[in-house]
Amino acid sequence: KSFGILDGDKEGGEGCLSLPGKEAPEFVVYNDLKEANWPNLSERFGIGAGRLFTYLEEAMLEPDHHKWNEKVGDKILRSATSVWEILANQWCKACLKESDRSLIVNTLNELLFWQESKL
Structure with missing residues (x-):
């Protein structure tokens, strides 16, 4: 038995x-973090904010x-996986709404529970 987690731009069944x-998760995560002024990412990546924020914004082009x-x-x-893990983790901490988390x-x-009840 299995279940899937789809990108926000895909309709679930x-x-x-x-x-x-x-939108695609990359759009959501990058744009939300940018709007929040890239919270704690300099510390998470261990790179100065000036360079890191430039790299992030250039990538979005x-x-x-x-x-x-x-x-x-x-x-x-x-x-790329390491970059995504840090960004997604920080997005969950700084940007994910409590209603969406719940x-x-x-x-x-x-x-x-549905999967267990089918066993």
Whole structure:
């Protein structure tokens, strides 16, 4: 048995949960963090704010949002996965609304219970 978690720009079905937002996660995370002035990212990455914020904003100029983490990673010598993990984690701490957090947790609990009841 399984369930899926889909990007916010994808519509979920039975056994699926869509992430908050109506756009791809990269758009949501980068834009929300930028609007919040990139909270605590300089400390999280261990890089000065001037350089890091420039790298993040330059990456957002790339038309293909799937390349944003790679572009930042190339500048700061980290993998795209490492960049995404830090950004997503910080977004959850600084930007994720409590109502969305509760919806995710409650939906996951319901899906897990639904899966267990089918066993």
